[in-house]
Amino acid sequence: MKTGTTPAPAPLHTSADLTITDITITPIAFSDPPLLNAVGVHEPLVHRVVIEVRTANGLLGLGECSGGRSRLENLALGANAIKGVSVFDTTRMEQLINHALDPGLSAFERAAVFSAFEVACLDIQGHATGRTVSELLGGTVRDAVPFSAYLFYKWAEHPALDGRPAIADEWGEALDPAGIVRQARKMISDYGFKSIKLKGGVFPPAEEIEAIRALREAFPALPLRLDPNTAWTVETSQWVAGKTDGLLEYLEDPTPGLEGMGAVASTAPMPLATNMCVVAFEHIRQSIELGSVQVILGDHHYWGGLRHTRELGTICETFGLGLSMHSNSHLGISLAAMVHVAAATPALTYACDTHYPWNGHNDVVKPGALRFVDGSVRVPTGTGLGVELDREKLAELHQQYLDARMTARDDTGYMQRFDPDYSADLPRW
Numbered sequence: 001m002k003t004g005t006t007p008a009p010a011p012l013h014t015s016a017d018l019t020i021t022d023i024t025i026t027p028i029a030f031s032d033p034p035l036l037n038a039v040g041v042h043e044p045l046v047h048r049v050v051i052e053v054r055t056a057n058g059l060l061g062l063g064e065c066s067g068g069r070s071r072l073e074n075l076a077l078g079a080n081a082i083k084g085v086s087v088f089d090t091t092r093m094e095q096l097i098n099h100a101l102d103p104g105l106s107a108f109e110r111a112a113v114f115s116a117f118e119v120a121c122l123d124i125q126g127h128a129t130g131r132t133v134s135e136l137l138g139g140t141v142r143d144a145v146p147f148s149a150y151l152f153y154k155w156a157e158h159p160a161l162d163g164r165p166a167i168a169d170e171w172g173e174a175l176d177p178a179g180i181v182r183q184a185r186k187m188i189s190d191y192g193f194k195s196i197k198l199k200g201g202v203f204p205p206a207e208e209i210e211a212i213r214a215l216r217e218a219f220p221a222l223p224l225r226l227d228p229n230t231a232w233t234v235e236t237s238q239w240v241a242g243k244t245d246g247l248l249e250y251l252e253d254p255t256p257g258l259e260g261m262g263a264v265a266s267t268a269p270m271p272l273a274t275n276m277c278v279v280a281f282e283h284i285r286q287s288i289e290l291g292s293v294q295v296i297l298g299d300h301h302y303w304g305g306l307r308h309t310r311e312l313g314t315i316c317e318t319f320g321l322g323l324s325m326h327s328n329s330h331l332g333i334s335l336a337a338m339v340h341v342a343a344a345t346p347a348l349t350y351a352c353d354t355h356y357p358w359n360g361h362n363d364v365v366k367p368g369a370l371r372f373v374d375g376s377v378r379v380p381t382g383t384g385l386g387v388e389l390d391r392e393k394l395a396e397l398h399q400q401y402l403d404a405r406m407t408a409r410d411d412t413g414y415m416q417r418f419d420p421d422y423s424a425d426l427p428r429w
């Protein structure tokens with residue numbers, strides 16, 4: 001219970017004014033280092049979208065999601081469907097968006113489109129009532145949200161290409177256990193993270209196990225995770241799980257599919273986690289029946305917004321599953337939304353993932369509200385999401401998007417520019 005030190009804020013606006021009148025969808029591009037994964041390498045620019053929702057009484061709410069040509073088309077359809085609706089009617093909004101989108105679209109894409117608007121509407125609800133988004137989600141159960149150091153094998157620089165010079169970064173090369181430990185030391189010294197995740201699926205599994213061993217030696221007290229994004233067969237996954245017994249707090253998506261994961265889980269000494277085989281509510285039942293995963297990585301972008309992600313927490317608790325959070329390359333609007341929902345979700349059992357150390361220096365939100373201290377981000381205290389748009393930065397990143405003529409993320413195609421024989425067929429080992 002709150003003590004009398006903070007006076008309860010009076011509602012600032014009546015809900016009668018909170019009809020959506022205008023929505024701006026701005027595609028942006030921001031820089032990204034050459035991070036390696038199971039399907040290739042990150043391109044020099046990430047395509048993402050900033051959503052601005054405005055109401056009749058002049059309030060503004062922000063959302064952020066991943067980009068791509070079809071995503072932009074779907075966002076435009078969604079925006080059109082919810083004009084004239086109150087920002088408090090998010091359930092109806094979800095129905096309207098579902099109705100407006102092509103019936104053939106995946107549940108995943110529908111959820112992603114709705115989520116971007118839901119976050120912006122919750123931001124406005126917060127401004128209108130003088131409350132934070134986490135308060136609107138039921139209040140915080142933690143003041144700060146822990147994140148893990150998200151390590152990647154990486155090249156020292158984006159190689160020169162088509163007349164463009166090479167692009168180096170502050171992180172340098174990490175292609176072996178020593179490079180990974182070096183990267184971990186820098187990330188932990190910069191951000192204070194208390195757990196570590198290594199993106200695997202890049203090198204043969206024995207080499208990645210060596211990197212995990214090196215991390216264990218360098219950071220004896222920090223929990224470790226390995227995520228090869230389904231690069232391994234069931235047999236290889238079982239072998240790796242046996243070799244990393246006692247080293248990992250969980251093993252994430254070693255192999256494709258609920259059945260494959262179930263087979264690995266039946267022998268693995270550690271819990272299995274996923275952001276690939278359980279990505280919608282409809283997958284949970286079969287996963288429980290098969291015992292496929294013991295930890296779900298929620299992600300409000302893909303689970304249909306902040307309220308549904310909070311509901312996912314309750315389901316995880318009900319079935320005795322752990323809950324963590326997945327991340328793709330993102331900026332501060334998404335980080336703020338993650339922090340609010342994670343702070344309001346008692347069932348969160350693991351530190352969340354974030355790409356922010358790789359991308360945050362390019363943020364579209366003004367500095368100050370989001371800071372990592374000892375690996376955690378304190379819940380922003382301003383109303384709504386508690387972050388403010390930096391319009392100059394938004395314009396700059398939008399221009400960067402226009403100049404780059406981006407269409408969709410293509411880690412595999414970019415890798416093939418340097419290695420024409422590269423194949424992204426998985427499982428690879």
Ligand SMILES: O=C([O-])[C@@H](O)[C@@H](O)[C@H](O)[C@@H](O)C(=O)[O-]
Pocket residue numbers: 035036037199227229275326327328329353
């Ligand atoms: O950014 C990447 O290369 C990651 O592999 C990302 O695309 C994944 O979605 C994610 O981080 C994961 O945990 O699988």
Ligand SMILES: [Mg+2]
Pocket residue numbers: 227229252253274275276326
């Ligand atoms: Mg993953």
